[in-house]
Amino acid sequence: MSTALVVDYGAGNTHSVRAALARLGWQSVVSADPGEVARAERVILPGVGSARSAMEHLSQTGVASALADRVRVEAPVLGICLGLQLALESSEEDGGVDGLGLVAGTVERLRAGRVPRLGWEVVEPWGEAYYFAHSYAAVTAFATAHADGAVAAVRHGSFLGVQFHPEKSGPAGLDFLASCLSRD
Amino acid sequence: MPLARLIPCLDVAHGRVVKGVSFVGLRDVGDPVELAAFYARGGADELVFLDIAATPTEAEIMVDVVTAVADALDIPFTVGGGVRSVQDASRIIEAGADRVSVNSAALASPGLITQIAERFGSQAVVVAIDSGADLVHTHGGRVATKVATVPWAREVAERGAGEILLTSIERDGHREGYDLDLTRRVREAVAIPVIASGGAGNARHVAEALAVADAALVASIVHENPAGLPGLRAEIQGLGVALRPVRRSHD
Numbered sequence: 001m002s003t004a005l006v007v008d009y010g011a012g013n014t015h016s017v018r019a020a021l022a023r024l025g026w027q028s029v030v031s032a033d034p035g036e037v038a039r040a041e042r043v044i045l046p047g048v049g050s051a052r053s054a055m056e057h058l059s060q061t062g063v064a065s066a067l068a069d070r071v072r073v074e075a076p077v078l079g080i081c082l083g084l085q086l087a088l089e090s091s092e093e094d095g096g097v098d099g100l101g102l103v104a105g106t107v108e109r110l111r112a113g114r115v116p117r118l119g120w121e122v123v124e125p126w127g128e129a130y131y132f133a134h135s136y137a138a139v140t141a142f143a144t145a146h147a148d149g150a151v152a153a154v155r156h157g158s159f160l161g162v163q164f165h166p167e168k169s170g171p172a173g174l175d176f177l178a179s180c181l182s183r184d
Numbered sequence: 185m186p187l188a189r190l191i192p193c194l195d196v197a198h199g200r201v202v203k204g205v206s207f208v209g210l211r212d213v214g215d216p217v218e219l220a221a222f223y224a225r226g227g228a229d230e231l232v233f234l235d236i237a238a239t240p241t242e243a244e245i246m247v248d249v250v251t252a253v254a255d256a257l258d259i260p261f262t263v264g265g266g267v268r269s270v271q272d273a274s275r276i277i278e279a280g281a282d283r284v285s286v287n288s289a290a291l292a293s294p295g296l297i298t299q300i301a302e303r304f305g306s307q308a309v310v311v312a313i314d315s316g317a318d319l320v321h322t323h324g325g326r327v328a329t330k331v332a333t334v335p336w337a338r339e340v341a342e343r344g345a346g347e348i349l350l351t352s353i354e355r356d357g358h359r360e361g362y363d364l365d366l367t368r369r370v371r372e373a374v375a376i377p378v379i380a381s382g383g384a385g386n387a388r389h390v391a392e393a394l395a396v397a398d399a400a401l402v403a404s405i406v407h408e409n410p411a412g413l414p415g416l417r418a419e420i421q422g423l424g425v426a427l428r429p430v431r432r433s434h435d
Binding site (some may be wrong): 022023049050113115119120131167168170172 | 431
């Protein structure tokens with residue numbers, strides 16, 4: 001059985017991501033150990049909480065550099081929601097926070113519609129609806145999918161980030177996770 | 185703008201779903217996990233669990249329920265009832281809930297809204313407002329306060345709430361439609377999404393609510409016939425409301 005590492009940064013709801021992995025037949029471990037992050041077959045950076053406390057946690061534990069090293073050697077990293085936003089260079093959240101810088105771009109507060117944006121949106125060009133719950137969104141040239149004008153997915157090298165929550169998006173979300181885990 | 189959401193609400197006491205769930209197809213209509221999974225397969229966009237017993241011993245049981253639900257469910261869910269502190273909220277979110285709903289505790293100490301939002305993000309904080317005669321009520325709608333509904337809605341949004349769950353006490357349980365005027369006034373007063381609650385009797389009522397709110401809470405209309413949820417969704421869509429396309433699950 002394959003194992004995925006879910007990064008613990010102190011505020012994350014790792015439970016749901018692990019439950020989704022289990023449904024797909026993957027074992028998972030929760031860790032904030034940079035050595036384990038470096039060695040893991042798959043790494044998922046989940047997303048709940050604030051950008052500042054997440055970045056502080058990732059920097060203090062050394063996981064921030066372990067993630068950068070992974071991307072440098074083209075080992076896969078999947079960022080979900082805040083996990084996507086942390087991968088960019090900086091965020092407007094919490095008065096301005098430096099990100100991991102794995103992907104060129106910034107994170108800005110949503111300015112259209114009701115914020116937080118909560119609910120299901122069809123992601124284009126994929127044509128499937130996924131669940132979103134966020135107040136900030138990525139602004140980057142590396143976007144590969146959008147939902148109602150906001151970036152829904154980002155791909156750069158071995159980093160893939162999604163703004164929606166595949167672990168909370170029903171069968172479509174599970175299919176998405178399965179396809180992420182099966183890619184090389 | 186996200187698609188309109190249809191949200192079944194399950195009342196839970198002592199770890200069991202209570203109040204009017206009737207369906208022969210379920211092995212155990214009182215099991216929150218089984219009912220939640222059934223609604224998820226039927227196309228619920230989200231679920232709300234309200235702990236209506238909400239005593240200190242009950243809190244322990246509720247954390248177990250949340251853990252079991254989170255293992256089984258692949259859609260978001262909110263847990264309310266008995267959330268009085270950031271610690272209460274943390275326990276529920278760490279057990280796997282996406283959001284917590286606060287009601288009386290937010291009235292007693294409004295700073296709680298901000299504290300939870302700072303820790304878990306605004307999207308994790310729902311403030312439930314039970315409104316009767318434009319006044320906020322507590323204790324399951326039985327006790328009126330002097331706080332006016334619309335200004336309170338504005339205040340909770342300013343304090344960091346991510347959504348308002350607005351229940352009309354007058355309409356709740358009567359199945360004659362949601363309080364559209366109240367819902368409209370509250371939603372116009374804030375920039376966060378609003379869930380309409382109280383009064384659904386048929387698909388038309390829900391469609392009317394979704395024209396003035398971001399989501400609609402439903403209870404008895406689905407609990408009477410859980411297998412009718414896909415049909416209800418189809419009827420609502422037939423009335424011109426866009427809901428998410430629901431795919432069949434793998435099992």
